[in-house]
Amino acid sequence: MALGVSYSQSYNTYPELNKFKSWGITGEIGFYPKAELTPVCGTLDHFRTFPTKGYKVGIEYDFYPANKWSCIVGFLVKFDPMIAFSADIASMDYFTISDTIMGGFCFNAPILLSYKQRVYKNIYLDFRAGFHFYLLEPIEGFGFGGTELSIGMERNKMNVLGGSFVMSIGGMFDLKYILLKAHVSYSLANMDGIHNGEYDFVDDIDPANNAGGYIKQSGNYLGLSLSFNLKKFKYKLDKQL
DSSP states (O other): OHHHHHHHHHHOSOGGGGGBOSEEEEEEEEEEOOOEEEEEESOSSSEEEEOEEEEEEEEEEESOTTSSEEEEEEEEEEEEEEEEEEEEEGGGTTEEEEEEEEEEEEEEEEEEEEEEEEEETTEEEEEEEEEEEEEOOOOOOEEEOOSSEEEEEEESSTTSEEEEEEEEEEEEEEOSSEEEEEEEEEEEEOSSOSEEEEEEEOOSSOGGGOEEEEEEEOOOEEEEEEEEEEBOSSOOOOOOO
């Protein structure tokens, strides 16, 4: 009996969390740094890049929701940005145009190790670390074209399994009928840029402003996520030994 009590205390630390379903809905917004520009000719006086955003939405599954240590897997749809830019167009009296090129979507499969610690009644700290694996869909490339500015980009390592290392810290809030989770994460891509490309800027009025070079969007980003697990329809709290 003593052995049974010890096992229960070690592996069912928060039995009250068993009232929620293991499946949950999750969504995330990722804040990406600006794409890196490597000039081959000219300057960057009239062509600039800016930080941009990407998105994820999907489901996740917690194998041991009542334990301090658990494993979480999921299936997400990820929308990656390629580049956010602005350019001064000479033929329009150097009027500045701005645009964001998105890279379509890919499927993402996270595998995370989770550690939770109660800090106050129905509030828990949750630390996570692991990998997000994703299959990059085949994309010929996206671009922005004009008589004075052209941008062409495509995914790096298309049709191969890629991924990133992710660490996050957040809170879990037992709201009686919903277990709400909020996390701040950082994702470090393990490949040499998820999107690569080239740019070519031509100034018909002042050729000295002509410029061209290479573009790389690293894929690293800071993320903010929200997820929730609903209460089970029929639930009875486990008996305490």
